[in-house]
Amino acid sequence: MKTKNFPQTILILLFIAIALSACAGGDRVVASGWAGIAADEEAAYLAYNTQVYAINLANGNLIWRYPAEPDAQVTFYSPPALTEDGQLIVGGYDNVLYSLNPQNGQVNWTFEGAEGRYVGGPHVTKSGIYVPSTDHKVYAIDFNGQQLHDAHITEAEIWATPGGATDGKYVFVASMDHRIYAINAQTGSLSWVTNGLGGAIVGTPALSEDGQLYIGTFAKEMIALNAENGVELWRFPTQDWVWGGPALLDDTLYFGDLSGAFFAVDRQSGVQKWQIQPGNSVVDTPLVTGEAIYLTAENGLLISVSPEGVNRWQKQFEGNTYAGPVAAGDLILVSTSQPEALLVAFDSNGVQKWTFSDGAE
16 A cells, blocks of 8 residues: 655655756756765765765764755765775766765865766775766776776666675676676676566665575565576565665665565565565665564654564654664664754664764854
8 A cells, every 4th residue: 555655755756757858969967866875983974955065973073064065966875885995985966987985085086987967876895996887888897997898888877876795706786677697706707697686776785694695676565586697596576666675684685665565575485574664665675684673764764663563662853864874883763854853863762872963063
């Protein structure tokens, strides 16, 4: 059953599609999307609208922002990622990939070789950074901003952050062309590609330690594949589109769909363990810890449930919540669409620790 707020997600989808198609003719397009979060031991990094923010985890205070003054021609959809050598990588809607110094927000380097915009986030591996673009390509960049090898081309836009083990041999790319591509992380060559899986894919694939790959589609399914060859293992039907990638803990997959249904499924068999309906559209990957599952619903909810699916607590925000929660030490971080609460930190019991607002000093 659809919730009354479900059309909001469709409007987002239509807006993005229109914005991307408006690139024809060379006109620059200004866009603002939902926030993306990364975190290290000291700071959270929030990419939203015209800026990237570094926020002190201890108190929620602003450390720096990039650029120092907002530029209407530089906006951010793409969630950032941290590298082991101390870089913050974030893709701009201006077709530029930025490497920032996490300590001060200064630019280390930029990569300007993409012809499309960055909607999906970068995926950092031992050998380099894999970045998806709306120009149908996946770019492999070294840690100095140089392209490692020829970009791999798919048949449609790529909105999903690539997945795969950071030190594994494959990077898995989910495309809007309904396919999963397995790219050799060392050479950039294509190892295998699936046939059409029935629907567009915008969520990050999840990989198990024993080599099974899991991905949700707009065909209202969660699908398991053999990560070595792409052979299909099982399909699990959902009530609506699966937008976000699944989270994996032990032998259970956790994921939601745009109807607001949230599922726990046995990863080996594809058999449902439990299902709840905590809010409306779930549009990102949940956060799974040993004690709880945390998820966001589009209508401004942060929800914590037990591994058995029992509600632990929930928090309601005035704005929408599109990005999934992120763990940062003992904190659970969630972003909202409200400038007064761009980033909010809770402990595992739902006690609010601080709120970061746009313009904080």
